[in-house]
Amino acid sequence: MVYVIIRKAKASDKNMVLEFCKTTFSWGDYIGDVWNYWIREGNLLVLIENNIPVAICHSSFFDRQVWIEGIRVNENFRKKGFAKELVLKSESIAKNKNCVISKMLIETNNKKSLNLADYLNYKKEETWNFYSLIPKKSYKKPKVTVAIKNTKIINLLLSNSSSYVKSWKWIPLTKPNIVSLINEQRILYTTHDDKINALVIFTESEHFEKTLMLTLISNSVNGSENIITYFQNYAIDNNIKRIQILTKTIKLPKNENLDKKFSFCLMKKEI
Ligand SMILES: CC(C)(COP(=O)(O)OP(=O)(O)OC[C@H]1O[C@@H](n2cnc3c(N)ncnc32)[C@H](O)[C@@H]1OP(=O)(O)O)[C@@H](O)C(=O)NCCC(=O)NCCS
Incomplete structure (x- = not known):
């Protein structure tokens, strides 16, 4: 038996x-x-x-x-x-x-797992793209601002993303979580004409040494480029070996050190 x-x-x-x-x-x-x-x-x-x-x-x-x-x-x-x-x-x-909610991440080409999720009544919530970025010293010093607690930033985040990524887990971007991230100085942004055009939440991987994970929210190639350059420099200065970018943004700037790896479906179910 x-x-x-x-x-x-x-x-x-x-x-x-x-x-x-x-x-x-x-x-x-x-x-x-x-x-x-x-x-x-x-x-x-x-x-x-x-x-x-x-x-x-x-x-x-x-x-x-x-x-x-x-x-x-x-x-x-x-x-x-x-x-x-x-x-x-x-x-x-x-x-x-x-x-009350269950979520999981499935690579867009992983048919078996997508079938499994479908059978279990999971629905695609968002598509996320994964890029790896090689640290590199640059002479450019883009202006990047550390977010402070204000309604504009909190609302911008709440309306643009369900989650941020830490150690390959998509964690709910609730108001208290955003405030904690702001207090830990983990949110940075760039502006153009006084408007925020790219915003990033950065965390260090708990499982992989010297690995930085960026959740990038951007509506501007220029803004993304500034964030990318900033973190290439940051990584060199802070002995970070790997930078992983997770973003819903489809168009990132051309950069020989930026490599698109996979796309993922963020799957969600009410339980
Ligand atoms: C994806 C994965 C986890 C599925 O595991 P699994 O145990 O084979 O999944 P299940 O048996 O629950 O379901 C798979 C299929 O078997 C079928 N099945 C389930 N019970 C069955 C049974 N008793 N007899 C025959 N078929 C059966 C299901 O109908 C399903 O078919 P479908 O793919 O056409 O929908 C497995 O293929 C795997 O480990 N893949 C590599 C790792 C991976 O991709 N992990 C997920 C990352 S998000």
Whole structure:
């Protein structure tokens, strides 16, 4: 008889899980880099078939939103409904924690996962683009202003983005979260004719060393260019090795150090 359970992952599951995650994507996988953090956080689920871990799924909880990520099913155990079971279990845990929204990120070409999300009644909320930017010293010193707490900036953010990105989690951009980010001086902007034309929230990755993550909101190629140059310089001055830009903006300036990697669908469901 086949015996299937879902339980919290244990440190001892690591080797077996990483073994089937080695070749998830063409570039490999990141599960090995985050495994210890996820185990410590305690919200990593593993599906066990006949005593063997064959699938995983991680959740984080922000305000009343659950963020679901890292769904992986061993290739030999796919199409048995295991991913669906893990997501449904994560949603049910989230509901018990008073979450009302569930979100996840799926690469626009990942048909299997998009099908899975569709089956589970997730809808696309936004499309986000991922760029990597190489740090570089520039003689240009664009004028960038640190945001202070004012209604204009808070409203601009609230009306332009549902979320900001921290460690590859899309975190709700609520008023209290914006105020915290302003207090931490994590929001910068540029202006043209006294109007804000680009705005950025920057955080450092908790999982990858010396990696800066920028959530860029911009309606101007010039504004984006100024933010990009500013952070290329900032990275050199602060020993940052990698800059990752996440943005809904479609048109970024041409820059030989800026490389468009992937586009993602931010998927949302009311639970
Ligand atoms: C995407 C992924 C997680 C799906 O895992 P899975 O366990 O195969 O998913 P499920 O079994 O729940 O559903 C997949 C399909 O199997 C079918 N299925 C489910 N139970 C079944 C059963 N008992 N018999 C036959 N088919 C079944 C479903 O109808 C579904 O079909 P569809 O794709 O046509 O909609 C898996 O392919 C994977 O690990 N991919 C690589 C990592 C990845 O992309 N992760 C997600 C990143 S966002």
